[in-house]
Amino acid sequence: MSKVFVNIGLSLDGYMTPEGMTIEHWDRPEYKNWAAKWGKLMGWIFNQQYFRENLKLGPGGETGPANDMIRRTTERIGANIMGKRMFDAGERSWPEEAPFHTPVYVLTHQKREPWVRPGGTTFYFLDDGPARALELARESSGGRDVRIAGGPDVIQQYLNMGVIDELEIALAPVLFGGGRRLFENLHEAVSQFRIDRVLDTPAVTHLRYVRE
């Protein structure tokens, strides 16, 4: 069966996004210094050849083990699940050919028709809860894996459901001091994990955990 996994960047102090990085301040990167902070978190990925190619950011880029990892991760995904806030931010940022090339299930209370993008990405807007979204994602994944893309609240819901098989974290040596934490609101009986693999790079530490 498809694996369910998370693959995200995390600040050393546990935040997925810095304070101030919200839709309202999307056009004010200087607000609370959010863009510089986020750059310290995710800058490394914009230097990777496969990521650049996928987001149409232009040629060039590194082709080492981090790049291979991004390629493997991207190619294993058969469906994505994300929250409405992440979708709203992405809608303003992704190129016309959104970088998923799979069905993407957006957890929202707003009704909206599916949104088909060139390149094989279709966004489906669901109001039936995370369990139903996972069911649909599995069914449509063609036997490949399901990525819980984010944000933190969505990942927390799936962690608490005990369905996350793998946690992949790119831990960046930056302290945000505030923002949206990944690990919060977890129930007592949340899944536990073991270390599966560590990839040590100068910019971030790639940590891969598998559910016990």
Place this chain on the structure above:
Amino acid sequence: MSKVFVNIGLSLDGYMTPEGMTIEHWDRPEYKNWAAKWGKLMGWIFNQQYFRENLKLGPGGETGPANDMIRRTTERIGANIMGKRMFDAGERSWPEEAPFHTPVYVLTHQKREPWVRPGGTTFYFLDDGPARALELARESSGGRDVRIAGGPDVIQQYLNMGVIDELEIALAPVLFGGGRRLFENLHEAVSQFRIDRVLDTPAVTHLRYVRE
């Protein structure tokens, strides 16, 4: 000059101690399951030969790279600084020959005479603030380094003072879901770090960061 460093165990969700691990529940390890959780965080170190020898836990233990690292870390320490809560817990747990073998400055508001232990550990109880404690620790360290031992609130004070040169974190693949977080209450202008070294072991990931 002496370096100032932190060397601690951290749960994957960012806690130094699980909920329920307080003096009041020291004799009730089943309370909120604190002892089992802490075991998942620190169990690895009780298997290391140098740690066992230093705490008089008996012979044997692993002698690999993690053990070498503990030895190097212990030998570089010329003075320790800790909070009153950590001291109180340790006072109930350390062997008569407390495992520091250096001056230890305890930040507290309670007055108490220095407490001399066999084996070279003397605890000094200070009510003059963290900056003064660091000054005394440096002066008495014999040119070796100063360890900020904990707890989280003490480490946060020194992080906010911008004086921590090195952060050494043994990141364990356990989710506590609650407890005392390391990275909290940080000011906007807190120091930033770069990755210096990663040691990948099956039980924990040893991450070493150096101030930029």
